[in-house]
Amino acid sequence: MSETPSNFTVEPEFTNKTLSVTEINTATMAMTPISPKYRQINLIWGACFGAVLAIILTLFTSGIIFDLPENARPYVIGGYVFIAISTLRNLIYHVFADPLIQYALREHDLNYQSGLIFRSLVSQPILRIQHIEIRRGPIELQAGLATLQVFSAGGVSHTFNIPGLVYEDAVSLRQFILDHKDLAADV
Structure with missing residues (x-):
């Protein structure tokens, strides 16, 4: 009878069995959410960016930098509406999307x-x-x-x-x- 040397290790047997799709379930994987600070930063940053754009638009339309013609008023209002909608869309997105990361x-x-x-x-x-x-x-x-x-x-x-x-x-x-x-x- 031969003895197995003490430094001999038995490798685990390689297996590659077929799995069905029903056996694979990533929905039960324990996921860890990211820090809530990330959402707060995105919300603050998005609001600040919208505010800066509104301030820049106000500076251009106030007559401090240059005078705008009277017929430019609808475009100015459109610019404010665009900034407001873009900023609001960005903020709403981060409110709902960031907690899902x-x-x-x-x-x-x-x-x-x-x-x-x-x-x-x-x-x-x-x-x-x-x-x-x-x-x-x-x-x-x-x-x-x-x-x-x-x-x-x-x-x-x-x-x-x-x-x-x-x-x-x-x-x-x-x-x-x-x-x-x-x-x-x-x-």
């Missing part, structure tokens, strides 16, 4: 869900993640937020962004993926 980190993949009318769910296997970055602009820095950019192997640009993450969570996600992307190849 979610992500899920699972053992072998990272998932990102977004969209209001056209919903999107992107799943990126950790094994295929080539590069991952944490981006922070000045506003995100002040709010303690970050955007995680995920780059796929073979992709020219990033595969997707996960905006509105608490900075510490973004660092933890990045570190987990970096620590486990090579381990996923061993399975």
Whole structure:
């Protein structure tokens, strides 16, 4: 009888069984919402942008910079209406769309869900993640937020962004993926 050497490891048997569509259910995947601060920032930024456009239009039409002809009044009113509608549309979109942005980190993949009318769910296997970055602009820095950019192997640009993450969570996600992307190849 031969003995198995102590340094010998038994590799798990590779399986590739067929699954039916009913067995695959992403609806039960536990998704994590992004920080509510992200929506607040978008709402404040959108309102400020609309206000700045209205101020610029007011400066141009007040006669301080130059005089407008009398027949320009309908165009000025149209400009105010356009700014108001655009700003309101933008604010309403962020009120409803930003809370729907979610992500899920699972053992072998990272998932990102977004969209209001056209919903999107992107799943990126950790094994295929080539590069991952944490981006922070000045506003995100002040709010303690970050955007995680995920780059796929073979992709020219990033595969997707996960905006509105608490900075510490973004660092933890990045570190987990970096620590486990090579381990996923061993399975």
